[in-house]
Amino acid sequence: MGSEILFVGYPKCSTCQKAEKFLRAHGCTAPMRDIKAARPTAEELRAWHQRSGLPLRRFFNTSGMVYRDLGLKDKLPHMTEEEQYAVLAADGMLVKRPLLITADRVLTGFREKEWAEVFA
Template sequence: MPNEVLVLAYSGCDTCRKALKWLKEQGVAHQVRPIVDMPPTVAELEQWIPRSGVSVRKWLNTSGQSYRALGKAKVDAASDAELVSWLAADGKLVKRPVAVTGGAVLVGFQPEAWARVLTAAR
């Protein structure tokens, strides 16, 4: 489907479950990609980060174990290219869910933003 939304989500994530429920309730066609098993590639991130309108650092799941394992100091010292490679290597490091449409990329679930972008795209 040309208007189908790709959603990168983790089944153990409450926020992801809320987002998927919201998509279903809104009738938004979507395909789910398990972010832990199939994290975004470096090439995808290089396209999606600029389209998201937020910096690569806003893509980090700062409340997760992967982030804590790296440590704030190491993350703060990392270049954007290093962060992209870490995000591509560990789907749990990515703030989720990520919704990808033809024109926009949404990071994290904010119902108002999702409604503005995803229901207008239908």
């Protein structure tokens, strides 16, 4: 298992490192795509969001510095979905990480129990 999985994270993020360890322990060989160096496009984000069934705000890294610096907490409620995709695509550090994208699931953040269901 691995080729049908996309794993997106930030190499310096301790949670992403934990998620990567978890994936390796479960036989997943998908490499980590660096969210900062190869940031998701608006099109990818739109597709992942639609497949996830999650509210779009779950794709934002609300605890990150960039999110706070841009004042997005107050701006997001007034932005269209397209504007939100564009903001997310502009800076990978705004995107909640890690992301696990499979053929039928999209998970944001690392919650071991949730991720374990993918490998059950």
